[in-house]
């Protein structure tokens with residue numbers, strides 16, 4: 001079964017060793033000063049023995065590169081609409097003694113009745129080994145298809161995303177999951193990008209986190225994911241024009257196919273019939 005088929009059927013898939021050790025070490029090193037300056041979480045959701053560094057899209061290109069990993073984007077491209085957005089980019093280091101997080105799904109703040117078409121995709125990269133002892137993410141397979149059921153209501157089969165460092169778990173935003181209890185003497189470091197449909201509000205305000213002078217350093221794909229894009233016909237416009245003009249003064253000379261399409265669409269009137277979602 002392909003990774004995409006497994007994602008669609010089970011609500012999650014693990015991509016084993018998708019990141020090499022050198023790339024992983026570069027990310028861990030870049031993260032260190034931010035983690036050192038960070039306190040533990042404020043409640044049992046963030047984790048009182050967990051450190052999170054939020055808004056990584058504004059903290060270095062190295063983190064954006066991870067958010068653009070081709071094996072992950074292959075799945076996201078297939079399940080979200082073109083122009084999908086980076087909703088959140090954060091690290092999660094679970095320390096020894098941390099308890100389980102409450103069960104949750106990452107898209108529940110969008111008031112859309114379940115089950116529904118995919119609204120969002122979450123990823124947790126293992127920057128250290130994830131195992132049974134150190135707080136590997138736990139998931140409820142096929143729970144992305146649930147209506148109003150909750151994992152606490154009845155005993156459920158769950159899986160633990162035990163995976164070697166450099167692997168990633170990719171799951172539907174509707175899949176129930178939680179960070180695991182850390183019974184070990186080691187930490188468990190994850191880095192988590194989340195992506196959402198281009199017509200939803202991202203969790204983090206990426207255009208403030210990566211304003212034009214920061215976005216200028218990023219790839220075309222990265223900028224688009226941050227919101228320097230147009231969801232047709234004109235969601236994302238600035239002064240009736242493509243927002244990339246604020247990042248790239250030579251925008252017209254550097255036009256890619258996607259930008260040509262966006263410009264053409266901006267010139268058209270609004271469609272009278274709604275476009276089908278994902």
Ligand SMILES: O=C(O)CCC(=O)C(=O)O
Pocket residue numbers: 045092101106124135136137138177178179180190
């Ligand atoms: O760290 C994990 O394994 C899961 C974290 C999570 O699901 C969250 O904070 O939304």
